[in-house]
Amino acid sequence: MSETTATEQVRRRPRDRRQAIEAAAAVLFAERGYHRVAMQDVADRVGITAAALYRHFENKYDLFREVALGLVAGLDAATADVPSMTDPSPVAAREALDALLDAIAGASIGMRATGGIYRWESRYLHPDDRRAVRDAFAALRARIAEPARVLRPELDGATSDLAALAALSAIASVTTHRTAIPVAPLRTLVDDAAARVLARVALGAPGPGEEPDAPALPRRRKDQLTQAGIALFAERGYHEVRLEDIASAVGLTPSGVYRHFGGKADILLTACARASAALDAAAEEALGCDEPRQALGILEDAYIRFAVEDRDLMDVYFADVGALEAEDQRRLRRVQRAHVDDWVELLLRVRPELEPREARCLVHAGFNVVADLAVALRHSPTPVARAWIAPVLEAVLGV
Template identity: 40%
Template sequence: MHATDLAATEPPRKRPKNRKAQIALVAAELFCARGYHLVGIDEIAAAVGISGPAVYRHFPNKYAILVHATRELVTAALAACEPEPDAGDPAAVLDGLLTSMARFTVERRKVGALYQWEWRYLADEHRAEFRAALADLVLRFADPLRRLRPELSAAGAEFLVRAALSAFGSLTTHRAAAPKARTEAILHRLGWAMLRADAPSAALVRSARGAAAERAAEPPPAGLEPRRELLLAAAIRLFHRLGYHAVGMEDIGGAAGINASSVYRYFPSKADLLAAAYYRASDRLAASSAAALRSTADPRDALHRLAEAYVGFAFGESDLVSVYLAENSNLPEPDRHELRKVQRLHVEEWVRLLVQVRPGLPATEARVLVHAAINLVTDLGRAVRFTSGGGAPAFVTRLALVALDA
């Protein structure tokens, strides 16, 4: 029998019943690894092992995949943290929730950046849906937490839960290797450390939406600044608010009060503006860290100063820090390589000090804790606004040190 005869007798292959979910998962991993705007339908199809047109049998466009993947992520998180009926001991309830969330975070590590950054590209109605689901997740922890700690206000309990979720979400921001079971145990400890921490006073806590609205309303820098500085400041604000790909050079020029044709005299391309923002963040972070470590030789004091310096940087320049963390995939390759090296060196400085302070702590675990503390600071830097002389920086520094001690 010829090969063609064999092929003719074989039954046609059926599409897997979970093909839609498979496409969404693969797409989510690609979005998180490379950024939503840099991933095309054909690339998603190739990763799944199907043709581009086959993707369109399940989704009308790439945006529909993003909506489905984001919705699936929060739905799965809610399912993992389904409250028990007639829940008794709140400590036992919270312990179960933290165990489930730790397992879920490790299992979904490759798609967690949907929660961290990629959801920014959702339209308003889908963004509102995402926020509502996240608020539901927060309440599933906050309700038993207030039963366990009745002195907490509703806002204080929700703040601590969001801090715990931020510590969990930090796992998606780095590639530090650690055994699965061990990582789950570390996250579980981190979650409890956040839930047992002191809550901030009501005066220090404002919603992320309120903070964003305040920043959006802020006037552009004074016109006396050099034009290059005006353009860079405008670009950072717009990249933070809208995302790199949604911003054009004309938008940046308009926000800076500079004619669009003049923008190119200072920056040849939008990528050059982004790289300039990254180098500015890197230089300022290095300077603040060096200043913090210059006058101490005690590891514990040095770690405290390093955390304090990072908090000051993250809160003082929250838009710049957000761009620094979110837009890495859009940098030119040489800049991306150089800046990743700088980021690793910064993390390793924290790890070196933490291992000295806690001699029995393996370096692999120390990295997980350091990334949790850093992510906690940057998340709160985006969510909290404070006035000069306020206590928010000191409070967040203490919370970061609690994470390092978990």
């Protein structure tokens, strides 16, 4: 047998090279965000040259698109073996629903390190690709809504779709945090949370109200710039917004911005500080309350109010922290973790049978559901949206 030469070994490409590239890129995009990943970073992670990477993908967006659509395909594949409902009985519906939720939970946990791409980075997909992802999730919600309506025939189509969205969001929350918990109990925890949502969601989806008035423009220029920056960051993502865009939104030249901020990052930092101050104020009030259920209710109400009334700020606070300088980022991450700790402490007082890590997972699930429903109900009157979301959050937490 002739000995394989080193040159032949180098020229040989593994059959799964493309899959290895996509897997490495998915982790990097989830960890750092789309804009902070270079093709060379992916090549280094896989252990190949950048030139070899470009043989598989034309550019970074091409790779990002394949990763995003590939994750959707993973959810579709996980539920492919769950048969469609042919028997409209409640027993068959319960079996189908349980199987669907469990399959989705298993797949979501399997992509825990990468699934966060959908939460924040999907803003950077081109419109056609974003629509493909949206359509895929709509089809998944429809599969969940079908057995849910058999079990709760009083639900109309719009309400069952919202309920399915909330159930999916509770499961998808596993991709938004890194709480150390074994797979089996985590899977059961989010399965049960999703099932509670579907069982307890209120009747009647909130309809659209009158178009809300645009928020009043603050009088101070610094506040105007902050408000404009928040709106633009939430719409496009921090890296897609130029300082010129923010200046133009308030009728200033870029040089005028520098009288108030050192740059775009300072505007983001100011926005994040505003968000953390609002959440801290609610936590301080809640922790000063002696009755645990009432205290948790204070946190719930404040968080829902924040999500519904200041949705752009909430998006920016959680999506764009990674764009800050390392020290600012670490400081804000500590603040965010402290806020979660406050929720966990109060939830454990209300549900002492939970383990701390279980409570932490449920808190993150609640955050995720509130954020997603705030987007889905953005055209509903604010009081109606808040009232509709509140029992869903309580269902997720199990209180």
